[in-house]
Amino acid sequence: MSETAAAVADEHRQQLELLRSSAASFAAKESPTSRARALRGKAPGFDLAFWSALAGQGWTGLLAPETAGGYGQGLAEMAEVAGALAAQAAPEPLLPVVAFAGRLLEGCGGSELARRLLAELAAGSSLPAVAWQEDATGEGAFGKNGELSDPATVCARGQGLLSLSGGKQHVRPGCAASGYIVTASSVDGLALVWLPASTPGLRCEPVTLADGTCSARLHLDRAGVAPEHLLASGKQAQQALARAHDEAVVLAAAELCALACCMVEMTLDYLRTRKQFGKAIGSFQSLQHRAVDMHIQQQLAAAVVAEALAALDAGADGTARALLAARAKARGSDAALTIAKESVQLHGAIGFTDEHDLGLYLQRALVLSAWLGNGAAQRRRYALLSRRAGEGAAA
């Protein structure tokens, strides 16, 4: 690395640290875990007023380009903010909306509507959601070659309208979304169509998740919208979705990593202070070794997530990007869930109570792990993609 590059990297590191500490103090002050508790299981599963507060911080516009009223920051910055809020178990759907839907809209560059939606998203006045998965496990969204498969949902043209029929699942943040970017098969290949929540023929069925937030099933029965609602189609739509997907996957891994960090810290505190047989239980070797293994998994996840964030921010593309994303999420999901279960065990019965905050993290980890493909799904995808890319890409 040249001296200039090293200096730039150093400055970036310092900026990220600043953002981390300011996001952490905002989250601790404005969003204690008691706030997250109170919102659980009550539709929409988060607080729209708090969403406005996040917009006030500039965080809903963090990723969006300046032309859309955003700050044009990278995934690394987004990860810091998402991580700080995750540490307080804040339920607001930053990643599904700002990262996944936002990046998808940005990828639909040519569409006037997409630009407007992105500007509204950045300002915090609109919460678009991505509706792309159709089956119970979500794995049908990718074909046997690891590429996006054609949706069963169809988009037909008739009587001056686009008409969508089919169904979608696992749509976050559920029925509180302002509307949905729906994937559908059309004569032009993959179509990305904007369906406002109020579209006739669209029915939204809420599904409550383990952490008390919501996802949705969409039922589309000739849901009709004007032709301008076609945001992108064909190759552009494929590329925009693949990219936004991979970026959201890496950010989900980053949030899982932040949760893992909280759980490790929490468990270490417990091991240092809880006394049995006249001494701190953290002095017992079998528990020490289990704590070390949690720490190693957390550190591995942090290292891989950092590498993936840096690579994607530096423009990694295509299969290389997809492989890195799969690696990060595989490690992030498995590390967070392993750490969550070990944390419960090391806490003993108190760790299984609703009153203890550990449960908030475990439940969020369950949701984030399942979202966009859990560890096993990521490994399958990695195996498919790396085999297709040949020995070279896998190495």
Place this chain on the structure above:
Amino acid sequence: MTATDWNALSTEDFRARLRRFLEQDYPEALRYPKRRQRWAEIRDWTRVLAAQGWLAPAWPVQHGGMGLAPDKLIAYFEEFERHGVARAPDQGVVMVGPLLIQHGSDAQRASYLPRILSCEHIWCQGYSEPNSGSDLASLRTEAVADGDDFVVNGQKIWTTLAQDATHIFLLVRTDKTAKKQEGISFLLADMKSPGITIRPIRNIAGGEDFCEVFFDNVRVPRSAIVGGLNEGWTIAKALLGFERIFLGSPKQSQYALGRVRAAAAKLGIADDPVFVDRCTRLELDVADLGTLYARFVEQVKRGEALGPDVSMLKIFATETYSKLADLLVEIAGASGAVPGDIEIDGARIDALTTFYNARPAPIYGGSNEIQRNILATSVLRLPSS
């Protein structure tokens, strides 16, 4: 070429130079050896390396080393690993040299350093004893002052390639009344001294890589003590510096993963879902190990000291390697109990050599259990037991 010149080269140029040299001078037959090479097998190459002045990459130039900066040093090791260069008996270069440069007397430096660089002296390490393994500080081999000499009595064990060594550096007890860490000294001895007996130990792989070394009234001059009397423990601990990171290198696991993939292809199971699942899991472990390793390497390149957290690398590297070795034996099926090369349709795979190589990895260099103890107290700040 002087050290300033080495460090002035770009890393790419430096690597290219190393590669050219290795391609030209390193014997093809010794690339990627399956087992530890004996001195007789690796001597000629080591002398070529020494003649080139490249035997001691980390030593300062004024002592005959290359004086490489951290980033060049890492490039040096990576290029050697990439080319599959066998590990020569390197205790003189890795341990004794840096030790004497830091803690030795002028006379010791003048006497020993040139002979390490010329390959006249081959060193081995006498630390462990039959009853002092993980609890090394409890060691009992004692050195009692007698005139100008110490008289050494006791036994060392797991001394790697003692039968090839001309000299041994050892930890001995010089004060039985002090706290166990405070009564230890660091001593240098000639293996030809009367009273030293070497007994090679046959391991489960059939090799004789390590030995027992017995000391029966062995006279060692007082001048052979390094540092002060009873300062041996502090010195030994300081020696576990920079090279610790190499116990956590992903290279061994990458090599084993390659063996697993090649064997699976030959066995026709590369697409078997159970195999793909297990292999992908390990493939990601190896990739993630590489990322974690790179993070520590970056730390070294920035000139920062490595902390006790580097222990996690050793744990994850050796345990990943073990799992790959296990997978290789498993997929070999009924052939998994055949030592050495197994013929399959004209191709060869070797399952057991990797399996055996993997067994000591989580034990040596501080067992993984000891590494976990270190992490628990020094990094996670859990109370000591």
